[in-house]
Amino acid sequence: MSADLPAPSQARGVIGLVASACTSCMICVRECPTWCITLDSHTEQVDEPGARRPRSVNVLDAFAIDYGLCMYCGICVDVCPFDALHWSPAFDYSAADRAGLQQGIERLESWLP
Amino acid sequence: MDAPVAAGRYRLADDPEVCIVLASVGLACCALEVDSAIRTGLLVPERGATEARHTVLLVSGTVTDALAPAVVRIASQLPQPVSVVSFGACASTGGPYWDAPTVTKGIDQLLPVSTYVPGCPPRPEALVAALLGAVGAARP
Amino acid sequence: MRTVDAGAWREEWAAARAAGAHYFDFLTAVDRGDRLEVVAHAVDLGTMDRVLLGTSVPTRGGRLDSISPLFAGAAWHEREAAEMFGITFAGHPDPRPLLLRASEGAPPLLKSTVLAARVAVAWPGAAEPEVRDDGRRTGHPSRRRQRPPGAPDDWLEEGP
Numbered sequence: 001m002s003a004d005l006p007a008p009s010q011a012r013g014v015i016g017l018v019a020s021a022c023t024s025c026m027i028c029v030r031e032c033p034t035w036c037i038t039l040d041s042h043t044e045q046v047d048e049p050g051a052r053r054p055r056s057v058n059v060l061d062a063f064a065i066d067y068g069l070c071m072y073c074g075i076c077v078d079v080c081p082f083d084a085l086h087w088s089p090a091f092d093y094s095a096a097d098r099a100g101l102q103q104g105i106e107r108l109e110s111w112l113p
Numbered sequence: 114m115d116a117p118v119a120a121g122r123y124r125l126a127d128d129p130e131v132c133i134v135l136a137s138v139g140l141a142c143c144a145l146e147v148d149s150a151i152r153t154g155l156l157v158p159e160r161g162a163t164e165a166r167h168t169v170l171l172v173s174g175t176v177t178d179a180l181a182p183a184v185v186r187i188a189s190q191l192p193q194p195v196s197v198v199s200f201g202a203c204a205s206t207g208g209p210y211w212d213a214p215t216v217t218k219g220i221d222q223l224l225p226v227s228t229y230v231p232g233c234p235p236r237p238e239a240l241v242a243a244l245l246g247a248v249g250a251a252r253p
Numbered sequence: 254m255r256t257v258d259a260g261a262w263r264e265e266w267a268a269a270r271a272a273g274a275h276y277f278d279f280l281t282a283v284d285r286g287d288r289l290e291v292v293a294h295a296v297d298l299g300t301m302d303r304v305l306l307g308t309s310v311p312t313r314g315g316r317l318d319s320i321s322p323l324f325a326g327a328a329w330h331e332r333e334a335a336e337m338f339g340i341t342f343a344g345h346p347d348p349r350p351l352l353l354r355a356s357e358g359a360p361p362l363l364k365s366t367v368l369a370a371r372v373a374v375a376w377p378g379a380a381e382p383e384v385r386d387d388g389r390r391t392g393h394p395s396r397r398r399q400r401p402p403g404a405p406d407d408w409l410e411e412g413p
Contacts, residue, residue, distance in 0.1 A: 026380070029378045033209070034208075035376060038377045068219075069208060071208060094230045096228060213361075
């Protein structure tokens with residue numbers, strides 16, 4: 001099957017996400033030239049034992065890459081300070097409708113081992 | 114003005130039962146990946162007398178407002194029904210050129226698309242996977 | 254690249270052509286912010302000597318002599334540079350737009366031109382993550398609003 005052919009070393013399949021590494025810093029969203037990344041988050045207060053005040057943490061609610069617009073430049077992968085985005089060789093993610101090209105956290109995570 | 118189009122019957126190496134008429138409109142870089150799929154044998158030209166049961170219009174590359182009417186004309190001239198596959202980001206949405214005043218933001222602005230293939234460009238293997246899907250969807 | 258005065262542009266190219274550079278390759282412009290740099294390239298196919306000349310014109314209202322009378326191939330390049338950067342090429346035999354419809358608006362390749370599509374669509378990077386559940390903002394109130402990459406200084410700001 002063609003799906004089993006080895007990918008050329010320079011092939012860019014798709015970009016996947018490690019959601020647990022994402023701090024919602026928004027740097028990838030801001031640097032994307034085609035504006036294809038969207039991110040939603042909220043802040044929660046976390047009590048720290050021994051600390052006077054609770055700590056604010058960002059909680060990731062939604063992360064999506066619109067692969068209809070993505071040009072696979074990899075700037076988001078390069079700029080992420082927490083290595084949350086990675087290249088993956090997967091390529092079989094065509095869609096029957098335009099909206100299906102937008103991939104959310106679940107699919108983005110599934111592309112990384 | 115006419116768009117560059119090559120039309121022929123092909124079998125998919127992954128599923129030789131399937132014989133399609135592939136009308137490939139190569140508008141920009143994505144056309145090279147379609148060419149690669151043919152040259153590396155993922156799509157095999159059909160030389161025999163087998164009749165093709167599916168017609169696919171494959172739009173590869175950036176659709177400009179100037180050329181879009183020619184693509185629509187080609188679609189109407191093919192044996193119907195036609196499955197339109199938009200190959201690559203530009204054909205699907207305008208891609209990285211979505212902000213350009215002269216670019217049509219996806220061929221689906223003018224023709225109904227059955228399969229959108231993301232990529233910039235997609236790998237030739239992605240074309241095969243998409244054609245299998247498009248044909249599968251069109252099968253009775 | 255050799256830089257020449259805008260006033261000497263045609264003269265310099267006439268000399269280059271007379272010296273053997275007959276193969277015209279390209280002419281284009283670059284918006285350097287404070288000026289437009291016009292660059293053209295031709296080759297002497299006999300010696301393979303390459304001539305790369307550049308000059309500067311103002312960002313608005315820039316005028317330069319057309320080199321189409323010297324190189325027929327320059328005609329389309331100058332038409333494209335004219336509509337994309339707003340440069341006038343004096344003496345051009347056919348100064349019609351090449352790619353854009355006449356009503357397109359500000360020259361698209363000037364860095365100051367904001368394309369309409371980028372205004373019509375909300376920039377996903379404008380959303381601030383620091384709005385708490387109770388609607389109050391955390392983070393520094395004086396934090397400078399970000400701009401999309403490549404956006405000009407007067408990029409309009411979208412609030413959350």
